Amino acid sequence: MFTLRQLEIFREVVRARTTVGAAKALNVSQPLVSNMIRQMETKIGFPLFERFGNRLVPTPDADEIYQDSDSIFSIYQAFTHRIEARQRSESGHLRVVGTPPMANALIPRALKEFVSKRPAVRVHLDTRRITGVLESVQTRTADIGLGLNPPEREGLAYEVLAMAQMVCVFPPGHPLENKLALTSQDLAGVPLILYEQNSSLDLAISRDILTAELRAQAIAEVRYSSVACLMAEVGMGVAFVDSLTASVGDRYRLSARPLFPSQPVPICLITRKGEPAKRIQANFLAELRRSPTLTALQEFGGEMPDRDR
Structure with missing residues (x-):
């Protein structure tokens, strides 16, 4: 019957008691607010406000509509907050699977840094042999896989970290x-x-x-x-x-x-081929790529010089 936007304007008019106050609170024009209220009254066939000078007093019907819409807006506000948190990667679920070397030496430190900035994120970490890591990513049991020297498998993408x-x-x-x-x-x-x-x-x-x-x-x-x-x-x-x-x-x-x-x-990241990373995954991977554990491996890198041994 009413759109969410119409209900939002209606509720603000109830609170402000003027279309001017409601328009200011919602950062819209006063004519838009007045037109929206008229459209609502036309649609339901009875007035929502009694006009006393510049003041708008809700009718008993309007008071009931306002109260009935409370639950709608509570859900909407909670949903909006969750969306905003996801935009900041502050909430959601992250499912990671790794081989034992990854789980012992790399993943926990990266997760600690990641979760410390996002306490509402829930993490599931599983440890498996490399074949199990590939299967978990392929069957969507995990979002991200990490392993050493993994074999190629169709449908999976590999990045050497x-x-x-x-x-x-x-x-x-x-x-x-x-x-x-x-x-x-x-x-x-x-x-x-x-x-x-x-x-x-x-x-x-x-x-x-x-x-x-x-x-x-x-x-x-x-x-x-x-x-x-x-x-x-x-x-x-x-x-x-x-x-x-x-x-x-x-x-x-x-x-x-x-x-x-x-x-x-190679220390490899394993994901599903052709699927863009969710925001929360992308942010974790950014943390992982900055890991001091990976940087420390450089001391082992490169060819050893030829010399008497």
């Missing part, structure tokens, strides 16, 4: 600590902790480094870099891990050395 590399980790005081970088020859005869064959981190190490002879030295195979670090920490062997895991904070009591030639491993 930074380039980590594979390094070797071992307890402080290990003989390999005297090296600036490690070759496959340096690792000959050393007990090794490797990854399941053909996993993303296993494939990140070239066969020039991880030769058949070195594979034969494996004393254990693991799925996750965090487990590899724990096993190396207790002295079971030397582990290959990504530099993201090796470099974050002081989580592990380990020394790390890059491989030579360097073995780069």
Whole structure:
């Protein structure tokens, strides 16, 4: 029967008791307010106001319409506030899924900065193997996926956020600590902790480094870099891990050395191809790209100089 705009003007006239006051409050012209009230009265077939000089007094019918419209405007105002909050990315839901290295070393810090500025945002963080990350993004269980060296999959888009590399980790005081970088020859005869064959981190190490002879030295195979670090920490062997895991904070009591030639491993953002990011996702990604954790990886980047080892 009435538009939301008509009700808004009507309610302001009830409060102001003049069309001039209502027009000023709504920042519109006085004739527009008068015309809108006349249109409403024509449509319903009875007057909404009694005129006493310059004052407009609501009729009993108008008072009831005003009260009945309260709930409409409460909902409308709440909806408007939510829209405004979304414009500022201050509310909404963000669903992120990452492989364990991402969840252990990168995502929490970025989320902390993001949520500290947007306390009304609700975050769901899941941790899965890389195949599960791809599936979650593809099936819309997650908005954003993060992983190391992910395989291509149709329908998904990939962006390299930074380039980590594979390094070797071992307890402080290990003989390999005297090296600036490690070759496959340096690792000959050393007990090794490797990854399941053909996993993303296993494939990140070239066969020039991880030769058949070195594979034969494996004393254990693991799925996750965090487990590899724990096993190396207790002295079971030397582990290959990504530099993201090796470099974050002081989580592990380990020394790390890059491989030579360097073995780069991309840190990838995974989204659905052809779908623009929601505002809240775009703002989180901006925070993620500024992450000091990614910046810190630069110390592992690039080729090691050729020298006596």
